[in-house]
Amino acid sequence: MTDAPLIGVRGEAVLEVEPEIARLSVHVQSQERDRRTALERLAERNQAALDLIRSYGDAIEKLDTGGLSITPRLRYGGRKEGEIRAYQGTVWIRLVVADFAVLGELVTRLGDLERTFVHGPDWGLRRDSEVYKRAAREAANEAVERARSYAEALGSRLTGLVELADEGLTRDTRPHTESVSLMAARGAADTGEPPPIDLEPATQIVRAAVEARFTATAPELG
Missing domain, CATH: 3.30.70.2970 (Protein of unknown function (DUF541), domain 2)
Structure with a gap:
């Protein structure tokens, strides 16, 4: 068990990407x-x-x-x-x-x-989309940067990682997601192909979060 000071932080990332x-x-x-x-x-x-x-x-x-x-x-x-x-x-x-x-x-x-x-x-998005990996990396990087910022504010520096816990990834879409329901209702006089419907892809929002604890040098509080 170390007596070194501990800094606990939460890192988050929110990515807005086009659907795949x-x-x-x-x-x-x-x-x-x-x-x-x-x-x-x-x-x-x-x-x-x-x-x-x-x-x-x-x-x-x-x-x-x-x-x-x-x-x-x-x-x-x-x-x-x-x-x-x-x-x-x-x-x-x-x-x-x-x-x-x-x-x-x-x-x-x-x-x-x-x-x-x-x-x-x-x-x-696909199950193996690179977007999920990128979100996880950015959340971890944000945790490191936040912990480093706290350490610098106290006049100390990070010396090691004690724990990194993944809170998981979530995905949702913007409220304007379009959905179309169509049912043929043709008469005998209908001819030719119907005009295509203009569909606008809905932005995907991927969130990632981690909790991390770091050891740090003794702070200079004097």
Whole structure:
């Protein structure tokens, strides 16, 4: 156990950066009187959505199917209450877009597909983003600088590190984060491609904090 004076400080860092990825959620639906027909229509629309997404190549970083359901819709009221009036099918598709230049076009083209619902984008950073490492380094550097400033104010200097505790990293977005929900509602006369939606990436705020204790030389308090 050392008798050297200890200086305890907290270091923080707040970084505002542009997002690296955008996540979209796509729901493809069908509703038919017959279960088999509902499944067939669902498979066709799901394939159309997947083909469209895959046509963007490397702009799509990740693509997977989140789940599938086929649900009977019952009648309510009247003599036929409780009977199955139709079957509704839904497929959930999740994708991560890395190239924001195509994002607005992709969102509107997906939303223009029959019985297809699009929600997003959810802006974010990759799990292994260098931004998190940079925030941690800056928080640690700030702790050192703060401790050094206190030591100098007392006429002493830092001599060693006793403890460094990470309080963790957090990420959030500015309040103006945009989210678009689209559902195709086309008529027979609709033709051509829909115009792309202008989507402005939401700034990501990454916070890091550490607590540190340093040993120091005896202060000159005289």
